[in-house]
Amino acid sequence: MDRKALMESVQAQMSSRRWYHTEGVMSTAADLVKRYGGDPEQAELAVILHDVAKQWPVEKMAEAIREEGEYLEVLDHDKELWHAYAGAYAARRDYGITDPQVLDAIRFHTSGRPGMSHLEKIVWLADLIEPGRSFPLVSDIRELAEQSLEKAILAGLDTTILFLIEKGKRIYPLTLLARNNLILKEAEA
Ligand code: DGI
Ligand code: FE
Ligand code: FE
Secondary structure: OOHHHHHHHHHOOOOHHHHHHHHHHHHHHHHHHHHHOOOHHHHHHHHHHHOOOOOOOHHHHHHHHHHHOOOHHHHHOOHHHHHHHHHHHHHHHOOOOOOHHHHHHHHOOOOOOOOOOHHHHHHHHHHHHOOOOOOOOHHHHHHHOOOOHHHHHHHHHHHHHHHHHHOOOOOOHHHHHHHHHHHHHHHHO
């Protein structure tokens, strides 16, 4: 499937607003690749697909995760996390994506995880700070993103975790581990 057909097929699975977000993430990810390096085509592919399952019915997401069978524990956590895992499944099954780095960038784009790859970092951060995002600290995180990928992600994880605490929500362990891991690495740097 060529790029145009892929984009049309993904777009058909979401609202225009959600697709507009995806286009924003594409542009921010491209900027981050220019600044920090990485493969622009790999990043673009992961970004186009990152929210493909976002607006699937919850039961369809759960089925995809059960069928993949590898990350079943996510089903015991917030449903907001499921679309990332279901998205990786859709990328492989529906779009024939085999690049494990692209699949992981989709799978961990919401939670993050310790030891994120460069591609995972680009996708995670671009998703958070694309031009359409407006939450209190987004401009600070955009500024940090011009200095350091890791510092910006750390600030983003802090904001996300605080947001979840304010809402009285559970926090997915991988998100906490991602933060701990980045703090350690920053201390070593
Ligand atoms: O899909 P998007 O809206 O573009 O963004 P996303 O994939 O980062 O999803 C963000 C949502 O996930 C947001 O409402 C917070 C929610 N969420 C729930 N539990 C967790 C979580 N996000 C993280 N990082 N960690 C959690 O434990
Ligand atoms: Fe998402
Ligand atoms: Fe997104």
